Amino acid sequence: MLARGCPDPSRIHLKASVVLLASLMLLSIAARSHADCGMSPLGGVQEGNVVWGLKDSLSACPAGDSVLAGHPCRLRIALYYFDSNCNPKVGVPPESIWVTIQSTTGNLKVNDEGAKVFADDSTDGAGLARITVPSFSGFGSVTVRLTVSGAGQGNKTASVRTADFDASGRVTLDDYLPSPPACDLNYDGSKDNNDRSLVLPHAVGLHWHRNALFGTPVRRTMACSYCPPRSLGTLGGDYSWSPNGRMFALSIFDTNYVGGNDCTINLVPADPSVGNLPARFTNPPAGFHDYSPAWSPVGDRIYWERQDSDIIYKGIWGQSTDTTTHTLSISGILANNTLEDTAISPDGNTIAFHNQVANGGFRIFTVPVSGGQATRITPDTAGIVYDQFPRWSPDGTTIVFYRQTYPSGNTPVAVVYKVPASGGTLIILVTRQYCPCRNTRPTGQESRFAAILQGIRLRTCSCGQCGAI
Ligand SMILES: [Ca+2]
Numbered sequence: 001m002l003a004r005g006c007p008d009p010s011r012i013h014l015k016a017s018v019v020l021l022a023s024l025m026l027l028s029i030a031a032r033s034h035a036d037c038g039m040s041p042l043g044g045v046q047e048g049n050v051v052w053g054l055k056d057s058l059s060a061c062p063a064g065d066s067v068l069a070g071h072p073c074r075l076r077i078a079l080y081y082f083d084s085n086c087n088p089k090v091g092v093p094p095e096s097i098w099v100t101i102q103s104t105t106g107n108l109k110v111n112d113e114g115a116k117v118f119a120d121d122s123t124d125g126a127g128l129a130r131i132t133v134p135s136f137s138g139f140g141s142v143t144v145r146l147t148v149s150g151a152g153q154g155n156k157t158a159s160v161r162t163a164d165f166d167a168s169g170r171v172t173l174d175d176y177l178p179s180p181p182a183c184d185l186n187y188d189g190s191k192d193n194n195d196r197s198l199v200l201p202h203a204v205g206l207h208w209h210r211n212a213l214f215g216t217p218v219r220r221t222m223a224c225s226y227c228p229p230r231s232l233g234t235l236g237g238d239y240s241w242s243p244n245g246r247m248f249a250l251s252i253f254d255t256n257y258v259g260g261n262d263c264t265i266n267l268v269p270a271d272p273s274v275g276n277l278p279a280r281f282t283n284p285p286a287g288f289h290d291y292s293p294a295w296s297p298v299g300d301r302i303y304w305e306r307q308d309s310d311i312i313y314k315g316i317w318g319q320s321t322d323t324t325t326h327t328l329s330i331s332g333i334l335a336n337n338t339l340e341d342t343a344i345s346p347d348g349n350t351i352a353f354h355n356q357v358a359n360g361g362f363r364i365f366t367v368p369v370s371g372g373q374a375t376r377i378t379p380d381t382a383g384i385v386y387d388q389f390p391r392w393s394p395d396g397t398t399i400v401f402y403r404q405t406y407p408s409g410n411t412p413v414a415v416v417y418k419v420p421a422s423g424g425t426l427i428i429l430v431t432r433q434y435c436p437c438r439n440t441r442p443t444g445q446e447s448r449f450a451a452i453l454q455g456i457r458l459r460t461c462s463c464g465q466c467g468a469i
């Protein structure tokens with residue numbers, strides 16, 4: 001769930017600073033420790049080695065998205081931490097900075113948090129750290145108690161009102177239908193249809209606490225988020241981590257050939273301190289798309305697909321002596337038919353993919369990473385079905401894939417199967433109706449099938465609700 005409409009994180013610092021400044025003037029009885037430095041990063045008189053504040057009066061949804069402009073949708077706590085010489089304490093880890101949260105009035109609940117909520121990250125160069133609580137249900141108030149390096153820093157209270165009035169964990173019509181509503185969600189002093197109208201979009205979307213993002217997202221690409229899909233500067237929608245986690249490969253519509261904007265594979269550092277600019281890794285011929293990158297498990301090559309018909313790889317400079325581009329020669333499949341979804345086995349020896357077969361459906365195949373004879377993994381006896389998105393189990397013995405069928409009319413059904421990696425009996429893992437609203441979600445097509453096998457954990461999307469099963 002994207003937290004659309006939430007305050008821009010870059011503005012939080014300023015808002016927190018204002019709160020902190022107010023806190024400095026009011027904190028005459030606040031807990032203090034160590035030196036009185038006589039000044040603070042915000043001006044005025046510093047009251048202790050830690051100064052902190054929070055933004056009050058939340059109008060929230062358990063999914064963490066915004067409800068009412070001007071009111072925060074998440075509880076954000078900001079603090080500055082100094083040493084006894086009044087220098088910022090830099091790099092103090094999150095496990096040393098945490099709050100406890102206690103609901104004190106109403107039916108307010110904090111969703112999915114342990115006894116302590118830790119800082120989003122270590123203190124920065126100014127001694128600043130933030131703590132975020134992204135999901136509440138019900139409405140009422142909480143008391144927040146901060147601890148830094150083992151020393152209590154006192155408490156503050158916050159009023160939190162959510163669209164999940166009955167604190168069920170999910171916003172439904174049960175929250176919307178009662179009139180007058182249970183909660184003055186917009187803080188205007190009355191419970192009326194204005195509050196209900198704020199609830200409705202979240203009730204229709206069935207927003208719930210499992211949609212909330214925890215932690216602090218760090219933007220790693222500057223691709224256009226509002227441009228039409230497939231236009232210049234937008235993401236292709238697929239990516240692959242390097243084995244050491246320091247880089248990832250992704251596709252971007254980043255060239256402007258006569259034939260249109262073509263996807264290329266690009267490399268991006270995972271850590272912003274390494275850099276922010278994507279480095280183009282592939283240069284497809286004009287009018288061709290490169291996509292579906294798959295980083296080899298030993299880290300020396302990246303495989304990808306070109307124009308639905310070829311699997312290509314190239315060695316990575318510094319990791320492989322061969323950095324030229326190679327196209328796999330694959331026999332045993334229909335040439336120039338839909339060939340997509342490269343997935344490399346954990347041992348790096350085999351590629352799974354899907355390919356169109358004679359009846360028009362798709363099947364899962366495997367082929368050695370050096371090319372050669374393809375092996376059909378899913379049988380061709382099922383009629384016109386569409387087997388896609390193969391994923392390997394960590395031990396390499398099993399492949400999970402997604403099959404789309406049309407058992408009645410035009411209503412597709414999605415079924416997730418597993419099958420031995422050498423072929424054999426299919427076993428159904430999950431059956432879901434096709435998600436008609438998937439196109440409203442840029443990544444819906446991917447999120448309806450991302451599977452991690454072994455201890456089987458699947459993530460599927462069903463009409464706007466995504467969750468692990
Ligand atoms: Ca509810």
Ligand SMILES: [Ca+2]
Pocket residue numbers: 183184185186187188189190191192194195
């Ligand atoms: Ca109201």
